[in-house]
Amino acid sequence: MAAEGESGKAAGLEAEEVPVVEEPRSFKDLGVTDVLCEACDQLGWKVPTKIQVEAIPVALQGRDIIGLAETGSGKTGAFALPILQALLDAPQRLFALVLTPTRELAFQISEQFEALGSSIGVHSAVIVGGIDSMSQSLALAKKPHIIIATPGRLVDHLENTKGFNLRALKFLVMDEADRILNMDFETEVDKILKVIPRDRKTFLFSATMTKQVQKLQRAALKNPVKCAVSSKYQTVEKLQQYYIFIPSKFKDSYLVYILNELAGNSFMVFCSTCNNTQRTALLLRNLGFTAIPLHGQMSQNKRLGSLNKFKAKARSVLLATDVASRGLDIPHVDVVINFDIPTHSKDYIHRVGRTARAGRSGKSITFVTQYDVELFQRIEHLIGKKLPAFPMQEEEVMMLTERVAEAQRFARMELREQGEKKRSRNGDDDDTEEALGVRKKVAGGKKKKRKAF
Template sequence: MAAPEEHDSPTEASQPMVEEEETKTFKDLGVTDVLCEACDQLGWTKPTKIQIEAIPLALQGRDIIGLAETGSGKTGAFALPILNALLETPQRLFALVLTPTRELAFQISEQFEALGSSIGVQSAVIVGGIDSMSQSLALAKKPHVIIATPGRLIDHLENTKGFNLRALKYLVMDEADRILNMDFETEVDKILKVIPRDRKTFLFSATMTKKVQKLQRAALKNPVKCAVSSKYQTVEKLQQYYIFIPSKFKDTYLVYILNELAGNSFMIFCSTCNNTQRTALLLRNLGFTAIPLHGQMSQSKRLGSLNKFKAKARSILLATDVASRGLDIPHVDVVVNFDIPTHSKDYIHRVGRTARAGRSGKAITFVTQYDVELFQRIEYLIGKKLPVFPTQDDEVMMLTERVAEAQRFARMELREHGEKKKRSREDAGDNDDTEGAIGVRNKVAGGKMKKRKGR
């Protein structure tokens, strides 16, 4: 990491519990009136635990390490102090927020724009998968806040004329543990070298790993630690279950659960992009409104999927772990771990999609004969034995025929899709992505191929 400055180990924010009872409003935390109104309009009636701990300290100008899980309101915990400071000393290129994924970047930008709309805050999202040129133009306008993934930001720092962060006042690293797990260490290092040492830094992370501690020593000055999650904890209002099933019946049990709990919104986690796509096709063939979200989809498709789900136009979102952290999807009632997570910590993040902000929710984990050890690790990590989700096996078995037929269709569609991708690549360069409609094949065959023959 960048050369450490004279850093002490973080002091704990020891705030008396009584204060939490009394401090009910953002105004009490020291947030300025304009921003308090913006919070009201967003429906933020009272600050969350992490906000109560972090905001007053941030307003005093301290560096902060926030240990908080997703859904705890940490975006507000760093956005409000930054906007508060921006109002006092308006300046372009004022703050930089680094995030591990594109989706999270867009989400943070939405919150900045919503909170800062009345004061004319401009933000730019600088992430991969989107045209560099338009981003360079956005940077040339010198926005107040940049929200970026490390790789693409470095790209612009090196190649976009006239763009630098020498005047930066605030640096935020959100989900720092994930930024480092995704091997962005060298990029973060480079960024730390080209921004002023005289700045405020907020580091937020769900877990305190060795890498995060190393980053903290390199990037923060005498930070205060605000921890609101105990070591590995799942929310109290979350009902967690498991189902032990032979792996060949996973699809059938999934359909049974979706029928049993119909009327809820679901987030179903699969381990691979391919399985996400296959399961989405399978469920669509059975008449469920399911949409996939995974790393092989183009950026616009991912955001499209996410927005349909957010707008409740679809009730089932299938996702890989790429999508599992940091996404603020407000209304997931049930999380299904269709494929058990290989890292027990991912379980915490997956089930963190439901029972957010005080609402209750269910999480159901499928455990096959191959997953027993992984499941035991999860139980050990969260420190509780999970109960079995009650199922009527005879009713499940009645579904096998319909499911088998849908599986066959899904396989055919995937195969057709694979061939179509090959053809369209040969034909038009690879501009395809994985949620294209089946039947594009005909367009390819009827369109560009014929033109070529006619030349």
């Protein structure tokens, strides 16, 4: 990561630790102005979270920040409120840039900025891949106050969109910085750092302090204050974590059993591949569950559509790859199921962090097959606890196998049809909702069995 001259040298100093203070009772106690306190109240933010308590007062003093906090800790508010307060004091366009690793997270951060800043007329623009560049160029020409972007698409606009520059920028935020760098955006981040002012405030938020993040800190921050909520990997206290040890060939049957046992809850089910996400969604739809997929091979509009349907509770089961494991704030996830165990132990923390957010309780259940024992032991070692087994009635699971096998056949047929339809349209995006609808010819004489679920 290329250092930025004098500012880079100054940033080589160790980050100053923020002193532990008695937790304030409200955002007003942190120094947040009345109009923004009202906005927090309207969003239902009654009491600041730990990272907000530590970061907001320091940010309001004009210091650079390194924020280390577990997922679901309220990081967006910790950087959005100081930026909006500074914008109130000195209004200008193209005021702040927020870099994020994923498109979904960018839209979510934009929603929070718009909600917090609605009463003061704040405008934001989301600049991400998968969306028409021309409409983004028009949005940038209007000079929004806040730009939320993924690094690759932002660099594209900096190099190719006439008249667009960030020379007046006052704030830079790098959210999920460890993941930005893990996704090989280092070159793009370097390019961005070279074309924005050195005289700016920089907030770097990360779940983990990797060597790459330390390197980025030295390059981009001046004498930062470190606000660390959690120094070791851990999961939130109100999360009940379980595992089930099962034969690999019966995974689908165990998933159906758990969805039935815990019916009435909302579920996020994590799969390791896009194909398995789609297959499992089809399987569950064939059994009458309101399931919907979210993975990287879907178009951006369909990904947002899936997310919004799940958020609106129009679907109760969201099948996802790790594209949804970090950053996304979906308030009502009751149960996280690790259908495929994560190969990286840290991904377990991010996945189960989708539930038990903002003080609520939640459950997580991890499927462990005969091939996953070592990976599971690594997870237990990382979080420093032995997980209990989820209580199961194996006879009841075995009673489901025939119907599940039938649904598996239907799912395979539909996947084939979907693939053929996609090829016949020369690679256009498939209509996911249509593909997931149970085909009439398949559903024909099978309705009675599927309704049993």
